[in-house]
Amino acid sequence: MTEPRARARTLTILVGSAAFVVVVAGMMSINGIVGPTFLAVCLTVTVHPLRHVLARVGLPAWAGTVACVLAVYAILLTFAVALVLSGARFAELLTRYEDEFQRWLTDIKDLLNQWGVGDSELDQIFSRLDIRAVAPYVAEAVSSATSVTGNILLILVLLLFMALDGSVIPRLAAKVPERHRSTVDALADFATGTRRYFVVATVFGVLVALADVVLLYALGVPEPWLWGVLSLITGYIPNIGFVLGLVPPALLALFDSGWQTALWVIVGYCVINFVIQSVFQPKIVGDSVGLSATVSMVSLIFWTVILGAWGAILAIPATLLVTKILVDRDPDTRWMSPLIAGREPVA
Template sequence: MDAINLKNYFFYVASFVVILAGVKMSSEIVVILFLAIFISSIFSSLLKLLQKQNIPKVLSYFFILVIVIFIGFMLAYVINISLKDFLTNLPIYEEKLKNLILNSIHLVQGYGVEIDKTKIMESLNFSSFFGVTTNIIGSISTFLSKFLLVVIGVAFILAESKSFQTKLKVIFRNNAKKLEHFNLFSFNIQKYFVVKSFTSFLTGFIITIMLSFFGVDYPILWGVIAMLFNFVPVVGSIIASFPAILLALMNLDVNATIWVSIFYIIINISISNILEPKLMGKELGLSPLIIFFSLIFWGYILGIVGMFLAVPITMTLKIAFDSNTSTHWLGILMSDLSRKKIRNKE
């Protein structure tokens, strides 16, 4: 029996590796499929709400498609226009950054500290320095150019949503408990994506207003970046804030830059650590360790877009485990129980 179990384990591991290799090779298609499923999960709730208001199904369906297309094209338009303008002004920003570093060196030298500014300026590669931001924005822009395929996928999934429920009832007609587990899984998935999308939009919207108030260049672009990177916990908010803070430092005074940094911290902590957990509930929390490794894993498998999808995919797996009594222990291992432990101690 032990030999048979061992063979089974090796079979499962080998199958898992082969599947992952296939996913990595077809990552462009898999990313489009995942995004279509996730976006459909968000808008299926709106579709049900519209139908409850006695709005015809066809009108509800086309209304949602118009919203999805509008959001997609607006994101692509804002990022492409802002990126072109940013690249045009890149030499100006490089020169401003050089002057900023030189002024900082002179300031430090004024306190008697000897610094070889020639070596420092030679060691700094400003093109690569700004290239990080450009590459990130360029990757998002390239991906949004394929958004039409995502919209087509969303259209077909939403069109099949009603008949899919009927199919499930036929499949599980002799097993009501499995149907209940699947409905619980579906409800929690929709809840997660709706809340996460709302908090991400709120983060981007508030940051856009804040940057506009301080006069930072391209506030809408950095707001969109903040919204997208809100799907990448901890690291995402830092990466999203870096370009805007750097531009504030080059174009504004030090006091304004400090205030921009403080507001970035306040906005992200207030929404991600206070509002989001209240809306989602403790049962939808992921362990920080799981989040960290999921970012590395899915980033490697699916590229930079995989980092945006890492937490949604991992959360989907956790919810699937939680929805079934036989795999509930896996959901517990993936959960963040730190708050629960603190309350128990108290």
């Protein structure tokens, strides 16, 4: 009995692995559709409680639908505009510090000369360095992060129809036969966990952004409120988001006030991030969505590879969806839940 059972398990693992590869390859081939669609789903379930709030104060159902549509449109457009403005402003400010940039290159070249690096090699390297050449890369990064040119219309249309269907989905879900109840409950848990995650991430993101603004004001870094908004947006990217929000103010501090100010910016951002986002936030996020810090980091890498820039923002909700459907509701795989959550199961 043991040998046939072992063979069956091996066959199951091989078939499951092959299916996993096929699914991942398929998602990567259409990530331009999967990413925006899943973002629309996450935004829709996040603002869904607004419908119930308006219903309790006596407003008709259509008012809740309109409020949900306007809310998700406002969230999406605000973040997209903030990213575009921050990228454009960063590129513009960099061009003002061309002389400072050249002086830094000269100092670095002199230092490398003292260490024995020849002038010919340095000239070949430094001749290609131009601060103005950074602007196109900044614009490309912002375009990749927002996907405004190709996906904004798709997301807006999806959000509209999902918000319209949001008024009838709960009633239809309540009529699902009992044998399919576990799937409906898993989707409900996903919606609840997604709302909790975005609420927690937003609260901590606002705290970090305000602390960053105070720090940048104190150090005299240009456009502190703009980098505070950027810090809030990048805060939705687990673990490494603060690094992405740190680069623009650190570079501007370097060129505007010198390496000492840039160092203080880096130290201040690291301290703020460690205290708020590395000590308190992981504990609360873990309790809210049931994902350990290690799983969060692995999911960030995994979903970014599959979905690109969308995956960096949607890593936690995507992992939460997979966990709720394939792990928590399956008696054969439920034993993995404590390992994924990184804590003992609640009695």
